[in-house]
Amino acid sequence: FIANHGGDHTIYPDCRPEFINAIDSAANAGTFNNVRVVAPYTKITKSDIARRGKELGLDYTETWSCYKGGEKHCGKCGTCVERKEALRDAGIDDNTEYEE
Structure with a gap:
C-alpha cells in the first residue's frame, strides 16, 4: 500500500498514476504470488x-x-x-x- 495523493504528482514523479500503474504491473509480472501495489488515494486530494x-x-x-x-x-x-x-x-x- 502507498498513501500518495493527487497533490503529490507535481512534486514526486513516483506518485503519478502512470508510475503507480507501471510499478504495479512490474510487481505483478515479476513475482509468482501476484504482488500488487495498491494506491487508493492517487487520484484524490x-x-x-x-x-x-x-x-x-x-x-x-x-x-x-x-x-x-x-x-x-x-x-x-x-x-x-x-x-x-x-x-x-x-x-x-x-x-x-x-x-x-
Missing part, C-alpha cells in the same frame, strides 16, 4: 482523504504528518502546511500540537 477520515471518526491528533519529526509537528514543513490546509478544507478542527 489530501482534503478528500481528510474528509474520508472524518466520516470514519478518525482522531487526527493521533496521526502524524511532519517531515521533521520530534515531539510535536513543526507546523512549517510542506506536509504540515498541507495538513493544516486539508483539515481546514475538510471542515475539521485542527487540534494538532505544532511547535509554532
Whole structure:
C-alpha cells in the first residue's frame, strides 16, 4: 500500500498514476504470488482523504504528518502546511500540537 495523493504528482514523479500503474504491473509480472501495489488515494486530494477520515471518526491528533519529526509537528514543513490546509478544507478542527 502507498498513501500518495493527487497533490503529490507535481512534486514526486513516483506518485503519478502512470508510475503507480507501471510499478504495479512490474510487481505483478515479476513475482509468482501476484504482488500488487495498491494506491487508493492517487487520484484524490489530501482534503478528500481528510474528509474520508472524518466520516470514519478518525482522531487526527493521533496521526502524524511532519517531515521533521520530534515531539510535536513543526507546523512549517510542506506536509504540515498541507495538513493544516486539508483539515481546514475538510471542515475539521485542527487540534494538532505544532511547535509554532
